[in-house]
Amino acid sequence: xxxxxxxxxxxxxxxxxxxxxxxxxxxxxxxxxxxxxxxxxxxxxxxxxxxxxxxxxxxxxxxxxxxxxxxxxxxxxxxxxxxxxxxxxxxxxxxxxxxxxxxxxxxxxxxxxxxxxxxxxxxxxxxxxxxxxxxxxxxxxxxxxxxxxxxxxxxxxxxxxxxxxxxxxxxxxxxxxxxxxxxxxxxxxxxxxxxxxxxxxxxxxxxxxxxxxxxxxxxxxxxxxxxxxxxxxxxxxxxxxxxxxxxxxxxxxxxxxxxxxxxxxxxxxxxxxxxxxxxxxxxxxxxxxxxxxxxxxxxxxxxxxxxxxxxxxxxxxxxxxxxxxxxxxxxxxxxxxxxxxxxxxxxxxxxxxxxxxxxxxxxxxxxxxxxxxxxxxxxxxxxxxxxxxxxxxxxxxxxxxxxxxxxxxxxxxxxxxxxxxxxxxxxxxxxxxxxxxxxxxxxxxxxxxxxxxxxxxxxxxxxxxxxxxxxxxxxxxxxxxxxxxxxxxxxxxxxxxxxxxxxxxxxxxx
Amino acid sequence: xxxxxxxxxxxxxxxxxxxxxxxxxxxxxxxxxxxxxxxxxxxxxxxxxxxxxxxxxxxxxxxxxxxxxxxxxxxxxxxxxxxxxxxxxxxxxxxxxxxxxxxxxxxxxxxxxxxxxxxxxxxxxxxxxxxxxxxxxxxxxxxxxxxxxxxxxxxxxxxxxxxxxxxxxxxxxxxxxxxxxxxxxxxxxxxxxxxxxxxxxxxxxxxxxxxxxxxxxxxxxxxxxxxxxxxxxxxxxxxxxxxxxxxxxxxxxxxxxxxxxxxxxxxxxxxxxxxxxxxxxxxxxxxxxxxxxxxxxxxxxxxxxxxxxxxxxxxxxxxxxxxxxxxxxxxxxxxxxxxxxxxxxxxxxxxxxxxxxxxxxxxxxxxxxxxxxxxxxxxxxxxxx
Numbered sequence: 001x002x003x004x005x006x007x008x009x010x011x012x013x014x015x016x017x018x019x020x021x022x023x024x025x026x027x028x029x030x031x032x033x034x035x036x037x038x039x040x041x042x043x044x045x046x047x048x049x050x051x052x053x054x055x056x057x058x059x060x061x062x063x064x065x066x067x068x069x070x071x072x073x074x075x076x077x078x079x080x081x082x083x084x085x086x087x088x089x090x091x092x093x094x095x096x097x098x099x100x101x102x103x104x105x106x107x108x109x110x111x112x113x114x115x116x117x118x119x120x121x122x123x124x125x126x127x128x129x130x131x132x133x134x135x136x137x138x139x140x141x142x143x144x145x146x147x148x149x150x151x152x153x154x155x156x157x158x159x160x161x162x163x164x165x166x167x168x169x170x171x172x173x174x175x176x177x178x179x180x181x182x183x184x185x186x187x188x189x190x191x192x193x194x195x196x197x198x199x200x201x202x203x204x205x206x207x208x209x210x211x212x213x214x215x216x217x218x219x220x221x222x223x224x225x226x227x228x229x230x231x232x233x234x235x236x237x238x239x240x241x242x243x244x245x246x247x248x249x250x251x252x253x254x255x256x257x258x259x260x261x262x263x264x265x266x267x268x269x270x271x272x273x274x275x276x277x278x279x280x281x282x283x284x285x286x287x288x289x290x291x292x293x294x295x296x297x298x299x300x301x302x303x304x305x306x307x308x309x310x311x312x313x314x315x316x317x318x319x320x321x322x323x324x325x326x327x328x329x330x331x332x333x334x335x336x337x338x339x340x341x342x343x344x345x346x347x348x349x350x351x352x353x354x355x356x357x358x359x360x361x362x363x364x365x366x367x368x369x370x371x372x373x374x375x376x377x378x379x380x381x382x383x384x385x386x387x388x389x390x391x392x393x394x395x396x397x398x399x400x401x402x403x404x405x406x407x408x409x410x411x412x413x414x415x416x417x418x419x420x421x422x423x424x425x426x427x428x429x430x431x432x433x434x435x436x437x438x439x440x441x442x443x444x445x446x447x448x449x450x451x452x453x454x455x456x457x458x459x460x461x462x463x464x465x466x467x468x469x470x471x472x473x474x475x476x477x478x479x480x481x482x483x484x485x486x487x488x489x490x491x492x493x494x495x496x497x498x499x500x501x502x503x504x505x506x507x508x509x510x
Numbered sequence: 511x512x513x514x515x516x517x518x519x520x521x522x523x524x525x526x527x528x529x530x531x532x533x534x535x536x537x538x539x540x541x542x543x544x545x546x547x548x549x550x551x552x553x554x555x556x557x558x559x560x561x562x563x564x565x566x567x568x569x570x571x572x573x574x575x576x577x578x579x580x581x582x583x584x585x586x587x588x589x590x591x592x593x594x595x596x597x598x599x600x601x602x603x604x605x606x607x608x609x610x611x612x613x614x615x616x617x618x619x620x621x622x623x624x625x626x627x628x629x630x631x632x633x634x635x636x637x638x639x640x641x642x643x644x645x646x647x648x649x650x651x652x653x654x655x656x657x658x659x660x661x662x663x664x665x666x667x668x669x670x671x672x673x674x675x676x677x678x679x680x681x682x683x684x685x686x687x688x689x690x691x692x693x694x695x696x697x698x699x700x701x702x703x704x705x706x707x708x709x710x711x712x713x714x715x716x717x718x719x720x721x722x723x724x725x726x727x728x729x730x731x732x733x734x735x736x737x738x739x740x741x742x743x744x745x746x747x748x749x750x751x752x753x754x755x756x757x758x759x760x761x762x763x764x765x766x767x768x769x770x771x772x773x774x775x776x777x778x779x780x781x782x783x784x785x786x787x788x789x790x791x792x793x794x795x796x797x798x799x800x801x802x803x804x805x806x807x808x809x810x811x812x813x814x815x816x817x818x819x820x821x822x823x824x825x826x827x828x829x830x831x832x833x834x835x836x837x838x839x840x841x842x843x844x845x846x847x848x849x850x851x852x853x854x855x856x857x858x859x860x861x862x863x864x865x866x867x868x869x870x871x872x873x874x875x876x877x878x879x880x881x882x883x884x885x886x887x888x889x890x891x892x893x894x895x
Binding site: 328329341346347348349350352357360370373374376 | 738740741
């Protein structure tokens with residue numbers, strides 16, 4: 001360490017961590033200084049949250065050291081990290097909703113007096129808030145507060161426990177633009193008062209707006225640590241998404257009739273917030289349209305409205321000219337629409353049921369298996385055997401439950417099942433997420449086969465490499481809007497990365 | 511999770527242990543653990559009896575002899591088995607869909623009450639009266655679960671509470687009927703409804719068992735077929751396994767929940783009618799249901815919602831209750847008998863759990879905030895934005 005560089009507040013040296021044999025972090029070095037806002041940047045699954053969970057004592061690293069203020073630490077519980085002055089504000093708040101702000105801040109705080117009146121709690125809270133220069137009504141109940149205010153309570157709670165290093169995990173994900181601006185001001189002030197703030201994000205604008213230095217993680221490896229000053233969004237986007245690889249899929253330019261047609265589609269997410277804004281999309285028979293974007297920007301809702309699993313607010317969706325918005329899920333499936341759902345365990349299969357039941361989930365009512373009320377048991381078993389063989393699912397028997405399969409085998413089964421159901425359109429949401437290389441290649445081959453067979457494919461993935469590899473055309477989604485649609489041949493990784501990070505095409509091409 | 515497994519898992523949640531489902535259930539091992547559960551419970555009961563100075567072997571002999579030693583014994587078991595089997599089949603059906611119908615006692619009572627109402631007011635040939643009674647009992651059982659079913663299917667209101675509480679309402683209605691509006695004012699029996707003049711046909715050669723015995727057998731066979739060979743059975747099992755996957759497959763989940771819950775109530779209600787039209791019953795009073803709903807629930811939970819398992823388990827529990835009653839006449843106190851029931855059922859339940867689960871110590875790294883954090887981490891990495 002050179003003499004002029006300031007003393008780091010927290011230092012991680014060669015941290016490695018694996019989950020179930022998959023490396024989440026591979027010998028990552030990370031260093032944060034006092035009085036700085038340090039942005040930790042990367043795509044989903046790059047290891048940002050894992051790294052911070054290790055710093056906060058939630059996970060233990062498989063290898064490597066954590067050094068806090070010059071002292072090596074071995075955190076075995078979050079309490080140890082808090083004692084060492086490291087506090088983390090999680091994406092999902094851990095507040096007690098029916099209690100007041102003052103009560104929440106004092107909950108489980110060693111300095112809370114044993115016997116205390118509401119008055120004292122409120123006074124103490126107000127004093128603390130004015131010290132910190134942040135204010136929330138201490139008598140308000142948590143559920144009465146806006147999300148931004150709740151977040152401030154979380155930050156205050158962590159600071160009250162003496163945190164000198166504050167970790168914010170994707171803090172703007174739940175905030176409105178105005179609330180985010182307020183948060184940036186708070187974060188800057190905390191850093192100015194001498195604290196370290198680690199700011200996890202994948203939004204490039206935020207990195208540039210709030211941080212002093214930044215570290216980019218990609219697939220568990222640190223790509224760079226550098227001062228934010230002088231960095232460009234394009235450079236960060238390229239580091240986040242990686243260098244282009246050699247690809248071997250032939251991209252096509254398909255003209256002709258469109259199979260899937262979305263016009264002005266708007267829809268709400270489960271929390272009742274608009275997740276799709278006026279989306280127009282066209283997918284033609286025999287092409288793959290890839291949706292690039294960081295997950296959580298409306299992709300889930302997009303897949304669900306097409307399959308009639310979610311109601312439209314406005315707009316129209318047509319498959320081969322038939323309006324699917326007014327159809328039942330089954331009627332849409334009967335049009336020849338297959339859907340590899342994003343959440344294969346939660347939605348795509350019944351883990352407690354045997355494979356034979358899972359094999360026919362999307363076609364058990366068809367004539368092949370059912371004449372009116374009856375279900376031909378032998379036919380189901382035979383079909384399941386054929387499917388298991390075609391999908392190369394490793395199992396001893398079709399009577400084994402789906403829960404006994406490995407994740408890769410589950411996904412191969414679902415992917416093949418849906419590919420079979422898809423005569424006209426296949427909606428594939430994150431079809432290779434969590435798979436090892438071989439399983440991912442097989443699933444990709446299944447999807448490409450469908451395209452070559454004349455099926456329209458809508459591929460949703462947060463892995464930009466995958467979208468670039470597979471797609472004939474690419475649409476970028478950000479906050480429920482289509483930022484642009486490009487032929488694969490014209491797609492530029494850096495440019496796409498900028499659009500995925502929320503830049504408009506005009507801003508991005510500058 | 512089987513119903514029993516969820517209960518056991520909940521009990522263990524406060525301990526450093528948890529249950530892991532066995533990925534592969536070896537039939538012989540499973541049978542062994544079930545038998546050893548029952549046998550070790552019997553041994554515990556035997557030791558308790560020996561400690562209180564009684565001859566356990568003599569008592570066991572008396573119990574077996576009272577059940578199997580005479581036609582009367584066998585018929586006695588059959589009579590007790592019918593209502594238990596009916597409630598148990600209803601509950602087992604609901605458990606296939608992971609719906610916990612705790613209200614089969616109430617549905618059973620309402621079935622009996624509706625049948626009494628028809629039986630004492632309707633004039634006509636006996637067979638016709640009985641058919642109308644059966645229809646009324648079935649409909650009343652279904653009606654008694656209608657509100658919980660609507661609330662569960664369309665408002666996601668937990669059915670355990672609603673069905674359970676309606677048991678008490680049904681019981682009070684029966685008391686009211688037997689002391690009030692349908693009270694028997696002619697006979698000396700004062701706390702009972704009027705008697706229904708008709709009974710079901712006895713099985714040829716039987717002293718008291720009627721053709722009602724065939725009803726649970728037919729229902730079990732029908733349910734077995736439905737779940738083996740129809741799309742409805744497939745859909746119910748899919749809803750029970752994963753309601754979101756059922757929605758993904760285009761199954762009308764709410765409507766199915768509705769219909770299945772009505773059927774579970776209907777089966778219990780028909781059970782009430784069958785109980786009423788047995789010789790000697792024919793009227794309702796506060797003691798009409800000897801906790802048949804509870805016994806049925808225990809049977810269904812132990813059988814893991816398998817319909818043939820319900821049939822076997824229902825007969826066994828009926829035999830145990832029958833032996834218990836007879837042993838009281840041989841000088842065993844009712845407390846000892848109840849305690850023995852409890853020990854035996856617990857033993858069977860533990861054997862059943864051991865057949866399907868193994869006990870594992872919670873991984874030290876995954877406890878407390880750690881496991882929460884794992885979940886939160888996956889959620890945040892998944893949701894991303």
